[in-house]
Amino acid sequence: xxxxxxxxxxxxxxxxxxxxxxxxxxxxxxxxxxxxxxxxxxxxxxxxxxxxxxxxxxxxxxxxxxxxxxxxxxxxxxxxxxxxxxxxxxxxxxxxxxxxxxxxxxxxxxxxxxxxxxxxxxxxxxxxxxxxxxxxxxxxxxxxxxxxxxxxxxxxxxxxxxxxxxxxxxxxxxxxxxxxxxxxxxxxxxxxxxxxxxxxxxxxxxxxxxxxxxxxxxxxxxxxxxxxxxxxxxxxxxxxxxxxxxx
Amino acid sequence: xxxxxxxxxxxxxxxxxxxxxxxxxxxxxxxxxxxxxxxxxxxxxxxxxxxxxxxxxxxxxxxxxxxxxxxxxxxxxxxxxxxxxxxxxxxxxxxxxxxxxxxxxxxxxxxxxxxxxxxxxxxxxxxxxxxxxxxxxxxxxxxxxxxxxxxxxxxxxxxxxxxxxxxxxxxxxxxxxxxxxxxxxxxxxxxxxxxxxxxxxxxxxxxxxxxxxxxxxxxxxxxxxxxxxxxxxxxxxxxxxxxxxxxxxxxxxxxxxxxxxxx
Ligand SMILES: Nc1ncnc2c1ncn2[C@@H]1O[C@H](COP(=O)(O)OP(=O)(O)O)[C@@H](O)[C@H]1O
Ligand SMILES: [Mg+2]
Numbered sequence: 001x002x003x004x005x006x007x008x009x010x011x012x013x014x015x016x017x018x019x020x021x022x023x024x025x026x027x028x029x030x031x032x033x034x035x036x037x038x039x040x041x042x043x044x045x046x047x048x049x050x051x052x053x054x055x056x057x058x059x060x061x062x063x064x065x066x067x068x069x070x071x072x073x074x075x076x077x078x079x080x081x082x083x084x085x086x087x088x089x090x091x092x093x094x095x096x097x098x099x100x101x102x103x104x105x106x107x108x109x110x111x112x113x114x115x116x117x118x119x120x121x122x123x124x125x126x127x128x129x130x131x132x133x134x135x136x137x138x139x140x141x142x143x144x145x146x147x148x149x150x151x152x153x154x155x156x157x158x159x160x161x162x163x164x165x166x167x168x169x170x171x172x173x174x175x176x177x178x179x180x181x182x183x184x185x186x187x188x189x190x191x192x193x194x195x196x197x198x199x200x201x202x203x204x205x206x207x208x209x210x211x212x213x214x215x216x217x218x219x220x221x222x223x224x225x226x227x228x229x230x231x232x233x234x235x236x237x238x239x240x241x242x243x244x245x246x247x
Numbered sequence: 248x249x250x251x252x253x254x255x256x257x258x259x260x261x262x263x264x265x266x267x268x269x270x271x272x273x274x275x276x277x278x279x280x281x282x283x284x285x286x287x288x289x290x291x292x293x294x295x296x297x298x299x300x301x302x303x304x305x306x307x308x309x310x311x312x313x314x315x316x317x318x319x320x321x322x323x324x325x326x327x328x329x330x331x332x333x334x335x336x337x338x339x340x341x342x343x344x345x346x347x348x349x350x351x352x353x354x355x356x357x358x359x360x361x362x363x364x365x366x367x368x369x370x371x372x373x374x375x376x377x378x379x380x381x382x383x384x385x386x387x388x389x390x391x392x393x394x395x396x397x398x399x400x401x402x403x404x405x406x407x408x409x410x411x412x413x414x415x416x417x418x419x420x421x422x423x424x425x426x427x428x429x430x431x432x433x434x435x436x437x438x439x440x441x442x443x444x445x446x447x448x449x450x451x452x453x454x455x456x457x458x459x460x461x462x463x464x465x466x467x468x469x470x471x472x473x474x475x476x477x478x479x480x481x482x483x484x485x486x487x488x489x490x491x492x493x494x495x496x497x498x499x500x501x502x503x504x505x506x507x508x509x510x
Contacts, residue, residue, distance in 0.1 A: 031317070047250060054409070070413060072406055072409070073412070074407070075404070075406065075412045076406050076407075078407065078410070078425070078428070078429075078504060079506035079507075080428040080429070080431065080503040080504065081428075081503070089410075089414045090414065092414060092415065093415075120502065120503075120506055121506070122505075122506045122509050242399065
């Protein structure tokens, strides 16, 4: 066994007879922020479900150290609970009432929703809801966060703000993160390492390291060049050029 | 700002109380006019005044109160019994596909059967009095409630169960903390509908299988050709029906079910 928080060794997975992954091997370092990009339907969600243990691979080995928590794509909050009660789900393991209250206060401040503890999810905007989901997953001693396109339902400006917020939150509470997104710019802005998956059956077509400090602006030269590289890999670069010519 | 809010509150007060009251008064005026025109024989078309006098008689004799209590008691018994038994069965059908396949046709069959078709058996089995009426109310509401609970459970987004598993909810705590709150808005809607049905059925059932109650009062008034008392009964039945619904609507304002009505 390695000391990596997460590792996949020769993992294959199929739904029935249709293969999603064949012989995929990935190792994730402690504290690393790994983004996974790839065409829709290539198996990104499946990968997270394998990493969380929700799915068992058809073959291969998955090693997992410590606890993992999933941040869901949309509306994983319980609508019948307030912001505070939803976050409290993540603190259920804490026996000490005082410690729980202190944690709750910290988390609400962290996501800048101190004034909204008693609100219900339907009274919040999409961005606020996603922040609550994040706080709930961060609560307690989680080691790994698995995030499945957490910002994809938000508008562009909110998404930019959420990225900045995520970077800030992770500097205060460092975690290992596997972040699935179809947004290449998002991956380039956030990740230490980007895994580019192919169409099904998915394999790694490119692995990129981004060595620039966070937070990174979307217009940072490294972010821009990373986006270009990934578009090239996915064979989308030509389309991109045509689009900018139209503008 | 403050003034405009006052104006707004005033106008909403007028709309919720004064307007309906106006409509009621207009209706009574129309009724009075029609009865004064003697289109029907007086015995078949009582005037508002006749009914008012009838009310006085019924209240003084205490009969109205007795009938009201009897009907409310039967509705509560039958309805509570139906709720208590339908929720577990609905949960089972919502969760277990095999149970659903086996039982759903039967549930649908009994739901489609008018509860009034059970009246003969209700009397043969339970005689007259409280029991047959409670039985009929149960039959009228139980199957609809089972279906509503089942559909609500089957429609719970699967992400809720994923989240529940992530945070360690299992068994009874899953049921209590996730499944039941997730279906509560739909259950409340179903309760409103079925409570209305129960109130319809109690009148019909008491007409035939009762020796008291509002339904029996109507039947009795008809037999005695006391159309004034008949209208008294009708008015009370209508008012109680509205109040019953108002009462259940309050459940939809509970903070932890509001989400179900605001999407
Ligand atoms: N439970 C399932 N049963 C059968 N096929 C599935 C199931 N879940 C996903 N798939 C298929 O597997 C592929 C990968 O799905 P998914 O991991 O959700 O892709 P992504 O998240 O990258 O869009 C898709 O083609 C999808 O249709
Ligand atoms: Mg997906």
